[in-house]
Amino acid sequence: MEISPGKGHILRSIAAASTALGLLPAGFAALCQLTHPGRPPYAVPVRRYGPLQSRFLQCRGRPLPPCALLTGFDNSPVRDLHPLDIQRTMLPCGRLLDPCWAHTGVWQKWRFSAPQTHLWLIKVWFSASIFVVKIATFAKRQNVVRNILMNTIRLFTILLLLKAQTTYSQPTNSDSLLNNFRKDIEIEQSENAGAVGLDNETKISYYLLISSCSVEDLLKYTNDSNPFVRSYVFAGLLRKEISKDKLLQVLDRHKNDTAKFTSKGVDVAVEWTVKEFMEAGWRLKLSNKLPDIDYNKELERLRSRPGIELKINGISHGLIDKKELLNIDNLILADKEFRVVSFNLFVAEKEMKSTNCTLTVEMKQMIERLEPGEFIAFDNIKVVGSDNMVRRIASLSLKIK
Secondary structure, eight states: OOOOOOOHHHHHHHHHHHHHHTSSSSSHHHHHHHHHHHOOOEEEOOOOTTTOOOOEEEEEOOOOOOOOOHHESSSEEEEOHHHHHHHHOTTTTHHHHEEEEEEEOOOOOEEEEESSETTTTEEEEHHHHHHHHHHHHHHHHHHHHHHHHHHHHHHHHHHHHHHHHHHHHHHHHHHHHHHHHHHHHHHHHTTTTTTEOOOHHHHHHHHHHHHHHHHHHHHHTTTOSSHHHHHHHHHHHSSSOOOHHHHHHHHHTTTTOOOOEEEEOOOOOOOEEEEEEEEEHHHHHHHTOOOOOOHHHHHHHHHHSSOOOOOOOOOEEEEEEEEHHHHOOOBBSSSHHHHHHHHEEEEEEEEEEEESSSSSSHHHHHHTTTTTTOOOOOOEEEEETTTTOOOEEEEEEEEOO
C-alpha cells in the first residue's frame, strides 16, 4: 500500500494519536498519514507474501502506523484505483474534529495489489475494492461519530478499571506478605508442639514483611489473630522510623493481652505473653539496646545456598509431598559442578543403598508405602567434583505431608 504526498499534517498527527489510543481503526489513520515536502525521507519495512522478498518503501514524512504497515501483499499486478473509488475515500471527518478544517478533504491515490490484501493483526482477507469501501463506509460522518464515542467510552472504562486495580494492588501486596509470614509461623507451630524456631524460610518471609510494608500496614497487623505474629510485627515496628506516640498506642491496646506463644532457640524454649514480649522490646528500644538488622543483607545471606546440598523440589519447612519424592529418579545437587556417586536411604527404619545417584525400584516402593507424618532420610551422601575428590555432604531428613 502506497500513500502519495499531500496536505493535512494536522489531521495526520491527530489521527495517529487517536489510533495509538485505540479511538480510531488503523485504516482510518492510514488514510490520514499525509506528507509534505518539508519532511525528511524515511524507510519503512513492508512484508510481502509469495516469491517477492521483503523490501523497504521509500516515503517522506512520519512513519505509517504499525497496523497499516502490517499489510501483506501478493505478487499480482498492481493497478490504480478507479477515480470513483478514490472519491469514496474522501474523508469528511475533518469538519467533525475541527470547524477550521471545513475545507479539508483528504484526496489520496491508493495502489493495492490485486486481487486481495491481508491485514495481519485482524487476520482478515479483503479484495482491494471491498477494503476501500469498508474504509469509506467507516469515514461517513455518522459512523465516525458513533465509533469515536463508543471507543471513547471503552477507553475511559478501561482507565477506570486500571485505576481501581492500582489502588487495590498496594494493600493486596502487603496482605500477601503477612499471609505468607503467618502461614510459615503456623507450619512451625504445628510441627513443633506450638513452638516457633524461625527457620530460614520463616525468617525470609518475616524480613520481607517488615522491610516491604509501610508503617501504617504494620500498625494494622499488630492486631493479627496469631499472638506470635502480632508480637513480632511490633518488634519490627520498633526498628522503623515511627513516632513514640504510635508505639505507645500499640502498647496501650495490648496492656491486657495475655495470649501466649513459645519462641524456641537452639536449646531453650521460652514462653511469652504478648504483653510481656512487647514491653520487653520497648524497654530495649528506650535503652538503645535493640540490635539493628540490615534486612537486605540478611535476605541475601539467607537466599544464598550453602556449599553442596541436594536439590529437591517441593520442600517447605522440612515437609514434602510424597508425590514429589516419587517424581525423583536421580539425586542432583544445587551446585552443578558436583554429582552424587552414592547414598543411603532410610525409610520406615529400613536402610537401602544406591551405588550411584539413582533411586532404585526398592526405594520407590518403600516411598510409595509412606504415610503422612512419617520420615525419610538421605544419608551418607557422597559426591565428586571436577577434581575427582570424593566428599560426603550433610544428610537430609524430610517429613511426609
